[in-house]
Amino acid sequence: MSEPLTTALANLPELLKKDLDQPLCVCNQVIKLDIIKAIVAGANTLEQVQQQTSASDGNGCCRRQVESLLNHLCERESADAND
Ligand code: FES
Numbered sequence: 359m360s361e362p363l364t365t366a367l368a369n370l371p372e373l374l375k376k377d378l379d380q381p382l383c384v385c386n387q388v389i390k391l392d393i394i395k396a397i398v399a400g401a402n403t404l405e406q407v408q409q410q411t412s413a414s415d416g417n418g419c420c421r422r423q424v425e426s427l428l429n430h431l432c433e434r435e436s437a438d439a440n441d
Contacts, residue, residue: 366397
C-alpha cells in the first residue's frame, strides 16, 4: 500500500474505515478501497470519482457515501497543505 493511501486511511473516521474490500457502490460493484485510492490519486470531485471508478454512475444511490469520503479525504489534504 502506498504511503499517501496509508496516511489517508489512518486519518479516516472509524466508521469510514470499515468494509474497505466490500462494494461501496453496489450498482457497479466498486469496492470502497478503490474509491479511496482514486481520491488519494487526485480525484477531488464526485464527477472525477465517477469517471475513474464508475462508482455512483448507476442510479446514484451511493452518492452520499462517495461525497462523505471526498469530504474527509479532500479536507485532510487541504489541511495538510496549510501546515
Ligand atoms: S450503489 Fe453506486 S450508483 Fe448505486
